[in-house]
Amino acid sequence: xxxxxxxxxxxxxxxxxxxxxxxxxxxxxxxxxxxxxxxxxxxxxxxxxxxxxxxxxxxxxxxxxxxxxxxxxxxxxxxxxxxxxxxxxxxxxxxxxxxxxxxxxxxxxxxxxxxxxxxxxxxxxxxxxxxxxxxxxxxxxxxxxxxxxxxxxxxxxxxxxxxxxxxxxxxxxxxxxxxxxxxxxxxxxxxxxxxxxxxxxxxxxxxxxxxxxxxxxxxxxxxxxxxxxxxxxxxxxxxxxxxxxxxxxxxxxxxxxxxxxxxxxxxxxxxxxxxxxxxxxxxxxxxxxxxxxxxxxxxxxxxxxxxxxxxxxxxxxxxxxxxxxxxxxxxxxxxxxxxxxxxxxxxxxxxxxxxxxxxxxxxxx
Numbered sequence: 001x002x003x004x005x006x007x008x009x010x011x012x013x014x015x016x017x018x019x020x021x022x023x024x025x026x027x028x029x030x031x032x033x034x035x036x037x038x039x040x041x042x043x044x045x046x047x048x049x050x051x052x053x054x055x056x057x058x059x060x061x062x063x064x065x066x067x068x069x070x071x072x073x074x075x076x077x078x079x080x081x082x083x084x085x086x087x088x089x090x091x092x093x094x095x096x097x098x099x100x101x102x103x104x105x106x107x108x109x110x111x112x113x114x115x116x117x118x119x120x121x122x123x124x125x126x127x128x129x130x131x132x133x134x135x136x137x138x139x140x141x142x143x144x145x146x147x148x149x150x151x152x153x154x155x156x157x158x159x160x161x162x163x164x165x166x167x168x169x170x171x172x173x174x175x176x177x178x179x180x181x182x183x184x185x186x187x188x189x190x191x192x193x194x195x196x197x198x199x200x201x202x203x204x205x206x207x208x209x210x211x212x213x214x215x216x217x218x219x220x221x222x223x224x225x226x227x228x229x230x231x232x233x234x235x236x237x238x239x240x241x242x243x244x245x246x247x248x249x250x251x252x253x254x255x256x257x258x259x260x261x262x263x264x265x266x267x268x269x270x271x272x273x274x275x276x277x278x279x280x281x282x283x284x285x286x287x288x289x290x291x292x293x294x295x296x297x298x299x300x301x302x303x304x305x306x307x308x309x310x311x312x313x314x315x316x317x318x319x320x321x322x323x324x325x326x327x328x329x330x331x332x333x334x335x336x337x338x339x340x341x342x343x344x345x346x347x348x349x350x351x352x353x354x355x356x357x358x359x360x361x362x363x364x365x
């Protein structure tokens with residue numbers, strides 16, 4: 001194989017594909033990137049048996065072939081090469097010669113036959129969604145994905161299509177995030193995508209005008225994002241009937257400025273840490289929200305003047321969980337709905353129903 005790359009395009013492709021490469025695996029080939037050349041392009045693939053990322057980049061192919069190269073070593077090399085072009089040549093002993101400007105490397109590759117095939121599957125359903133919209137949906141729900149492997153079903157997000165809408169739902173037992181968007185399909189089905197996969201999709205660069213094709217099978221899903229294909233296993237199991245957990249109505253309701261309430265909660269969080277999970281005490285009364293926090297470090301209090309409707313309420317929250325919800329709201333104002341001190345806080349946009357965030361309270365002493 002002999003091929004000439006534009007270095008900038010190669011660096012970008014290797015950096016993205018490398019994120020699907022296994023760092024510790026009993027199969028050495030999975031620690032590498034598979035490079036195949038065809039006519040006027042090169043195909044780069046990384047795969048760790050759970051998630052695979054494949055891309056195509058233009059290249060001047062002098063002799064077609066394929067090779068597996070160490071992902072970390074190859075990535076470190078191409079990032080530091082001095083010229084705008086990179087020549088990669090391999091011989092029949094799997095020795096790879098990398099040349100750029102005055103720099104030359106020789107490294108040992110592996111046979112492409114050792115690289116596992118990416119999964120193939122029968123398509124159950126496929127649909128399109130604007131790339132910026134999908135990334136926004138992932139961002140606004142990703143913070144509530146669980147990292148508790150004892151309940152693997154919640155280490156991903158539910159994708160639910162019904163009535164012409166796509167709902168993305170994440171739950172970790174302490175908060176829930178639901179993001180809703182109208183899309184052009186009347187299909188009705190659902191699947192659960194691992195959080196790691198969603199994080200990789202969010203990192204891929206794409207234009208504002210691009211659309212993502214999502215192809216769903218029984219056990220796998222493919223996200224086609226411009227010239228990248230991300231294939232992932234799905235999480236199997238039954239997701240909670242999330243709609244039934246969302247409180248109906250509100251005993252207390254108020255409209256808050258996102259910036260003001262976030263700043264107040266952040267000031268309370270200065271006294272808390274992972275080792276000191278003392279709740280921030282939130283009191284809705286007397287035309288405003290009073291905040292108090294007491295830990296072994298000290299005490300803090302704050303006040304935000306906000307008129308409210310309904311009953312007065314006193315409730316406690318983990319400051320991190322409350323801040324995560326506030327930071328992932330993309331509106332200047334929010335609606336807070338309370339139903340007593342033991343029911344979750346419901347956070348909504350002031351108009352429409354594009355998202356619903358729930359934050360479970362902490363018991364107050």
